[in-house]
Structures are given as C-alpha cells and as structure tokens.
Amino acid sequence: MGEGNGPLWKRLLSHSITTSGDLARFFGIDSPELRDVVARYPMRINPYYLSLIKTKGDPIYRQCIPDRQEVVSQKGLEDPLNEERDSPVLGLTHRYPDRVLFLVSSTCAVYCRFCNRKRKVGRPSMVTRESITEGLLYIRGHREIRDVLLSGGDPLLLENRELSYILTEIRSMSHVEIIRIGTRVPCTLPQRITPQLVEILRKFQPLYILTHFNHPREVTPDAALACGRLADAGIPLGCQTVLLKGVNDDPMIIKKLMHKLLSIRGRPYYLFQSDLAKATSHFWTPLDKGLQIMAKLLGHTSGLCVPHFAVDLPGGGGKVPLLPEYIKGVDEGGLVIKNYLGEEYRYPLYDGVELDKSRHKKGEKLWSE
Numbered sequence: 001m002g003e004g005n006g007p008l009w010k011r012l013l014s015h016s017i018t019t020s021g022d023l024a025r026f027f028g029i030d031s032p033e034l035r036d037v038v039a040r041y042p043m044r045i046n047p048y049y050l051s052l053i054k055t056k057g058d059p060i061y062r063q064c065i066p067d068r069q070e071v072v073s074q075k076g077l078e079d080p081l082n083e084e085r086d087s088p089v090l091g092l093t094h095r096y097p098d099r100v101l102f103l104v105s106s107t108c109a110v111y112c113r114f115c116n117r118k119r120k121v122g123r124p125s126m127v128t129r130e131s132i133t134e135g136l137l138y139i140r141g142h143r144e145i146r147d148v149l150l151s152g153g154d155p156l157l158l159e160n161r162e163l164s165y166i167l168t169e170i171r172s173m174s175h176v177e178i179i180r181i182g183t184r185v186p187c188t189l190p191q192r193i194t195p196q197l198v199e200i201l202r203k204f205q206p207l208y209i210l211t212h213f214n215h216p217r218e219v220t221p222d223a224a225l226a227c228g229r230l231a232d233a234g235i236p237l238g239c240q241t242v243l244l245k246g247v248n249d250d251p252m253i254i255k256k257l258m259h260k261l262l263s264i265r266g267r268p269y270y271l272f273q274s275d276l277a278k279a280t281s282h283f284w285t286p287l288d289k290g291l292q293i294m295a296k297l298l299g300h301t302s303g304l305c306v307p308h309f310a311v312d313l314p315g316g317g318g319k320v321p322l323l324p325e326y327i328k329g330v331d332e333g334g335l336v337i338k339n340y341l342g343e344e345y346r347y348p349l350y351d352g353v354e355l356d357k358s359r360h361k362k363g364e365k366l367w368s369e
C-alpha cells in the first residue's frame with residue numbers, strides 16, 4: 001500500500017474487501033445464501049480492520065464477515081426504532097424535546113453485520129445533498145434543539161470540506177449548544193483521525209465524539225493514537241458498545257473493554273441491548289445478560305468504567321436505562337439494600353429520610369411514580 005496518492009485512510013478504504021468472491025478467496029467460504037447476503041446488505045472490510053482478525057469466527061470476524069443467518073432468519077423488524085415516524089425530514093429524527101439525530105453520511109469504514117440501520121447504510125439514497133440542506137433548515141427553525149447528534153453511516157467518512165461545511169452551518173445557529181459526532185472510525189479506521197481532521201474539529205467546540213468499540217482487541221495502538229489526538233485537542237470522547245452474542249456477551253470481556261477504553265481516554269457512555277433489526281438476530285442476547293454484566297461492573301470497578309445499560313424500545317419509545325435491583329424492600333430496620341457483593345444492609349428511615357408514605361402505603365414498589 002506504499003504506492004498511490006492521497007491520505008493513507010483513503011488508500012486503505014479503496015483496498016477494502018467487498019464481494020462474495022473476496023470471501024471465498026480470503027476465508028474459503030461460499031454458498032448461494034452468502035452471496036444473497038452480500039447482494040442484500042453491503043459488505044466492506046478495510047485492510048486495517050481485516051488485519052485484526054486472528055482466526056475464523058473470532059469476535060472481530062463475527063462483527064464484519066457476512067453470515068448466512070442474515071437471510072435465513074426471518075426474525076426482526078425493518079425499522080426497529082421507528083426512526084422514520086419521528087422524522088420531520090428525511091434523515092433527521094426528532095424524538096426527544098431538546099436534541100436531534102441527524103444522518104449526514106451513508107457510508108462506513110466497515111459495514112458491521114449487527115448494524116441497526118443495515119437496511120439503509122451503503123445506499124446513496126440514504127443521505128443526499130437535499131436531505132442535508134433540509135435537515136439544516138429544520139434545525140435552524142427549531143430553537144428548542146440544543147444538541148445535534150451527527151450520525152449515519154459515519155460522519156467522519158465525509159470529506160473534510162463537507163464536514164466543515166455542516167459543522168459551520170450548525171455552529172452558526174445560536175440555540176445549538178453542543179454538537180456530537182457518532183463515529184466508529186476511531187475503532188474501524190483510526191488512520192482517518194489525521195492532524196488535519198483534528199484541526200477542523202477543534203474549531204467547533206463544544207464538540208463531543210461518541211465512538212463505538214465492542215471488543216478489547218479493537219483497542220490497538222492505532223486506535224490509541226487516534227483517540228489520543230482527539231483528546232489532546234480537548235475533544236471529550238464517549239464510547240458506545242453494543243452487546244453482541246459471541247462477541248462480547250461476557251462480563252469479563254466487557255470489563256476489560258471498559259478498562260481499555262479509559263486507558264485511551266474514552267469514557268464509557270452506553271452499553272446497548274441489541275436492537276431487534278432484521279438480519280441481525282444471530283447477535284441478540286437475553287435481556288438479563290446485560291443486567292448480569294452490569295452487576296459485575298457496578299462496585300467491582302470504578303464508576304468511570306460503568307456505562308449506562310440501555311434498551312432502545314421497539315416502536316420508537318426511546319432509550320431506557322436498566323439497572324440491577326439493589327432495593328430489596330423495607331423492614332423495621334429501614335430500607336433493605338443489597339450491596340455489590342450481594343450483602344444486605346439497612347438504611348434507617350430517620351426523620352428527614354423517611355419514605356413518602358402517601359405514595360407507598362399500598363405497598364407498591366418504592367421507586368414507582
């Protein structure tokens with residue numbers, strides 16, 4: 001890859017494997033179903049991310065190599081979060097009062113097999129010049145929007161000039177307080193985080209980067225360099241992780257990942273229950289798996305390493321955080337609370353900390369509203 005012009009990240013992208021023929025050549029896998037998968041859902045694995053695969057079926061492989069289950073299983077929903085219902089203009093979702101999700105790119109450095117937008121990514125019609133213009137107009141006209149989350153696809157696969165244009169437009173709207181960029185590039189193509197890109201991003205602060213790592217093996221020296229550049233520019237880095245069967249559905253793996261993220265200055269933000277998107281059912285985990293993992297993190301390691309475990313409700317209900325239950329009930333000694341080791345303690349209900357009797361007299365749950 002020494003030859004050719006242009007930045008390294010573009011050369012890496014242009015050498016991605018993208019076809020079922022490539023799968024046969026590199027991994028010796030081929031079948032009519034697999035070819036059908038690649039025809040329906042785009043495949044792209046750039047040489048950097050490909051190089052992280054050590055063995056067939058390992059956690060990196062599973063995230064990026066097509067699986068026949070994608071067409072065999074009929075389980076799942078086309079638009080699991082009803083993003084389209086809450087879209088006043090194509091590519092912009094306004095679900096919560098003060099913030100919007102704005103899709104500004106249709107391509108990614110790797111097409112993740114578990115992606116909840118896999119019906120859209122990699123298709124040029126997902127984001128157009130018009131949809132970006134209309135999205136910007138919508139944000140300009142809605143002064144209640146104080147937080148804009150750019151997503152896609154991957155916004156950092158835009159050209160510097162395009163990204164700069166969008167950020168300049170948004171920064172010119174006085175009601176927008178913060179800009180967030182959701183990107184998997186620090187994990188899947190860290191070479192994209194060039195000094196030039198960082199120089200552009202730092203002009204638009206407060207700007208937060210929300211990146212996306214799913215396995216400790218993704219935290220490489222290249223990823224550390226990319227995240228370090230962003231952090232050195234004063235750009236806070238949050239990390240989102242999706243819980244995936246056969247990839248990271250294990251408390252020890254998640255704990256190690258969270259520790260490694262902090263070591264590259266990324267603060268764990270969300271751990272998501274997998275969305276029920278069509279063609280992803282082979283990655284789904286039982287809902288209580290996430291709760292078990294949370295119980296193994298909370299108290300066992302520092303609060304900085306603990307993400308919010310959240311489920312994005314099918315049908316467009318939004319993200320809801322789930323926590324293991326620590327309150328066991330109430331007795332003469334007070335509130336019965338379990339600690340991280342499972343030991344029970346009493347929190348005495350003295351005057352000033354007693355429960356609101358009017359709310360709890362019927363014996364409903366203590367925390368219900």
Ligand SMILES: *Cc1c(COP(=O)(O)O)cnc(C)c1O
Binds near residue numbers: 099100
């Ligand atoms: C996830 C999401 C956001 C951002 O949610 P936060 O909890 O603020 O990170 C905003 N809008 C939509 C539609 C989302 O799905």
Ligand code: SF4
Binds near residue numbers: 114121152154
């Ligand atoms: S980078 Fe994000 S948007 Fe792109 S395929 Fe992966 S999960 Fe989907």
